[in-house]
Amino acid sequence: MLDLTRLLPGAFCTQLLADFGAEVIKIEQPGLGDYWRWTEPKVKLQSAQFLALNRGKRSITLDLKAAEAHEAFLRLCETADVVIEGFRPGVMDRLGLGYDVLKGRNPRLVVCALTGFGQEGPLAQVAAHDLNYVGMTGLLQLANGKTASPMATGLPIGDIGGGALMATAGILAALFDVSRGGIGRFVDVSVADGLHAWTGFMTARWNVPDLKEDTAPPFDAPFNKPFYSVYATSDGRHMVTGAYERKFWVTLCEVLELPEWLDRQWVSGSEEEDLRAAIAAAFARKSFAEWTRIFSEREACVTPVLTAREAMESDHARARGTVITVNDPVEGKLHHVGNPIRFDRNAFNSLTPAPALGEDNDGLLAEIGYSVDEIAMMRVNKTI
Structure with a gap:
């Protein structure tokens, strides 16, 4: 697999595929490379995030x-998938490397173009980043409702969910078709299209007659109800309540000592605000640790809001093998989140460290027929 991408979306996609066993070869610009290599924060020489999402790959400039x-x-394309x-x-x-040229050298080649807005349309040539896509596809508004200034999520939802995961699915589908005797495919993946797919679950409600967007809540119930919300504890931490089903709501009312609300889970208007205030007041009476312990013993879909470090170091994450260790000869021992998909046999995680820029130049060029002298001349000419 030849990876011409830079930054997050392509790296996340090809990391998943590298973990599944693909040989991923990064094609990088001589001297600079994927400029994500040099962004802060760095472990020693290279970006911590670059090292996390380029495990097990090879690099040629x-x-x-x-x-x-x-x-x-x-030549690399001739043997690539x-x-x-x-x-x-x-x-x-x-x-001079368009799809027609590439498939001329290898008719079974799958070519994936991962862009912000796709190959055609009035926005096709517009430069943008994750937050732009999230804003332009309605996701930011859906997540914030009618707040005066919508807040960013803090996570690159567009790059990963709208781009990387969709590209991975498209590539695997095309490869499956090739494996059944088909020819290669051009896979057009747009981050914006991917995010529209995410929001489609919510915007489907606009098919309901007479439902006006400007009068509807940002999320359909239960996502905007008091029983499906976040509440502060006495020490400033937070708990999540997802007591949607009746049995969980009953338990929540019992634990919070709110019997008067037992049969009024789905109230609206001023009563809804009263219920939200009652739940908030109840949670404010105990600390984060106390509520975490209490609800670990009662099934009500109430859980703590953990920091990312707490989540990665939790007993459950350890039991699942969520975090893997990679020994990098330059950067040292690195702890990364591994492949999230589990199979009944064989662990799919590449534990080889991310490559240095152009680390595999000589080896890869030799594999496709270049002599030592030819490689040396390419280096003199600064083409590698």
């Missing part, structure tokens, strides 16, 4: 504007 590197890339790129639409064609 190629100046794709140079004829020598251009031909080297085409997948190419993924994240350039704006038209860039690969201008480089």
Whole structure:
């Protein structure tokens, strides 16, 4: 698999595939490489985030504007199964590496273009990042309702959920088709399209006659109800209540000592606000640790809001093998979140550290037929 992408969406996609056993070869710009390598915070020499999402990959530097590197890339394509790129639409064609050229060298090749807004449409050439996509697809408004200034989520939902995961699914579907005797495919993945798929669950309600968007809550029930919310504890931490089903609501009322609300779970208007205030007052009477202990013994779908570190170091995460250890000869011992998918046999996690820039230049070029002298000349010409 040849990875021409930079930054998060492509890296997350190809990391999943590398963990599944794909040989992922990063094609990087000589001298600079994937500029995510150099972003802060760094462990020692390279970005902590780059190291986390480039495990088990190989790296070759190629100046794709140079004829020598251009031909080297085409040779790599001859034995590759997948190419993924994240350039704006038209860039690969201008480089002389468009889909028609690539499939001419390898008809079974799957080429995935992972972009912000897709290959066509009025926004196809618009530059944007995760927060832009989240804002332009309605997700930010849905998540915040009618607040004066919608708040960002703090997580790259667009890059990962709208881009990386959709690209992974598209690539695997295309490879499955090829495995059944089909030819290669061009896979057009748009982060914005992926986010529209996320919001489709909520916007489906607009098919209801006479339902006006401006009068509807940001989320359909139960997602905006007091029993499905977040509450502060006495020490400033928070608990989540997801007591949607009747049996969980009954338990919640018992634990919080709110018997008067037992048969009024679905109230609205001023009563709804009264219920929310009553639950908030109840949670404010005890500490985070106390509520966590109490609800660990009662089944009510009430759980603590953990920090990311607490979650990664939890007993459950340890039992699931969520965190893996990679020994990097330069950066030291690194702890990363591993592949989230479990199978009945064979662990799918690459424990090889992320490659240095151009670490595999000589080996990969030799594999596709370049001599030592030819490789040396490419280095002199700065095409690698």
